[in-house]
Amino acid sequence: MRKVQKAESVLAAQGGQPVRARLLPYGHQSIDEDDIRAVVEVLRSDWITTGPKVAEFEEAFADYVGARYAVSFSSGTAALHGAAFAAGLGPGDEAITTPMTFCATANCVLYQGARPVFADVCSDTLNLNPDEIGRWITSHTKAILPVDYAGHPADLDPILELADRNGLVVIEDACHALGAEYKGRRVGSISHMTVFSFHPVKHITTGEGGMVTTNDAELARRLRMFRNHGIDSDARQRQAQGQWYYEMVSLGYNYRLTDIGCALGLSQLRKLDANLARRRQIAARYADALRNVPALIPPAVRPDVNPAWHLYPTRLDLPKLCVGRAEIFRALRVENIGVNVRYMPVHLHPYYRERFSYQGGECPVAERAYEQLISLPMFHGITDQDIEDVIGAVRKVLEYYARHE
Numbered sequence: 001m002r003k004v005q006k007a008e009s010v011l012a013a014q015g016g017q018p019v020r021a022r023l024l025p026y027g028h029q030s031i032d033e034d035d036i037r038a039v040v041e042v043l044r045s046d047w048i049t050t051g052p053k054v055a056e057f058e059e060a061f062a063d064y065v066g067a068r069y070a071v072s073f074s075s076g077t078a079a080l081h082g083a084a085f086a087a088g089l090g091p092g093d094e095a096i097t098t099p100m101t102f103c104a105t106a107n108c109v110l111y112q113g114a115r116p117v118f119a120d121v122c123s124d125t126l127n128l129n130p131d132e133i134g135r136w137i138t139s140h141t142k143a144i145l146p147v148d149y150a151g152h153p154a155d156l157d158p159i160l161e162l163a164d165r166n167g168l169v170v171i172e173d174a175c176h177a178l179g180a181e182y183k184g185r186r187v188g189s190i191s192h193m194t195v196f197s198f199h200p201v202k203h204i205t206t207g208e209g210g211m212v213t214t215n216d217a218e219l220a221r222r223l224r225m226f227r228n229h230g231i232d233s234d235a236r237q238r239q240a241q242g243q244w245y246y247e248m249v250s251l252g253y254n255y256r257l258t259d260i261g262c263a264l265g266l267s268q269l270r271k272l273d274a275n276l277a278r279r280r281q282i283a284a285r286y287a288d289a290l291r292n293v294p295a296l297i298p299p300a301v302r303p304d305v306n307p308a309w310h311l312y313p314t315r316l317d318l319p320k321l322c323v324g325r326a327e328i329f330r331a332l333r334v335e336n337i338g339v340n341v342r343y344m345p346v347h348l349h350p351y352y353r354e355r356f357s358y359q360g361g362e363c364p365v366a367e368r369a370y371e372q373l374i375s376l377p378m379f380h381g382i383t384d385q386d387i388e389d390v391i392g393a394v395r396k397v398l399e400y401y402a403r404h405e
């Protein structure tokens, strides 16, 4: 069945030489001297939180994505929570979302006492399938939360049309998709609210941090209030006006992003275009080199989008392999390639299974894809040699395990 192996093609998992000496992570931040200088400058200033850098970062970010308003938060998760609040989600309400995401997308609905409802995904992009949404809309539905999985924008036009027809709010989770484009428009300028994350593996980082963009002044006001305890003004505004008086008008949280984080974010934002260009170059090289690797399916790209490539999620054509995903994953890790699996569908997590009686089988497209998924390293700082190591290791492992009938 299997051919005799040449010495260099013996898998590291079987005592051979790994493709690399050190593990290549699947994602990593890029911090340069400009970033460090920007942070130090704030540390030497009067304001280390809720000062001038917050407004500066928000304005620059809104400008970049082409939105009227940007409201910063202490994490992408806090930003999602803020968006769920601003959308008016509460007990008795439902929000339709995708299972192919990080659990925070659905958790933000639960934080507001509402119920997330999972609709299945498209088989090519693994994004929320607009044709699946309709059957889940009830008189309780208040919002739709599509996710731009891996940085490929969801099919937003039909989702927004559905929302329009049914009076729903669209909260787009674009934590993977800063800089992505959908039909020539930048993600962040399209949905009612769009949420971003600045976790270190994302396109830009503030350590922890997040943002919501919107074109709606009232939503922006509610977002600002929510991240500041439900208080209608912030400390800097009061100081500028020489006032002490404030009112808490709704229940909010301390979800503020610091001036330290915003200074880092501003400095990172200046390098975003270079970061995106590099990610697109890496994706193109992967797609070209992996085209003929047995049993490997590269991620689909629809013709009307320009993805931001947070992840590079390949899929395994399992019937063409003599082992399962777990063995392939392990073999690549031992070759020192930091592969990952994104995501186990949210409804299959024990918390969701127990609370909502999910048993598996509810979202068959997402569930089948989950069994096949394997993400390759993707980040700005990856070198050309790193890319070739990934390609070499994937080829080595999959050629070894391919079924030779």
Ligand SMILES: Cc1ncc(COP(=O)(O)O)c(C=O)c1O
Binding pocket: 075, 076, 077, 078, 101, 102, 104, 105, 147, 173, 175, 176, 196, 197, 198, 199, 208, 209, 210
């Ligand atoms: C799709 C998605 N949504 C939300 C989040 C939460 O963002 P954060 O880690 O900044 O809270 C993440 C983070 O990984 C994510 O990938």
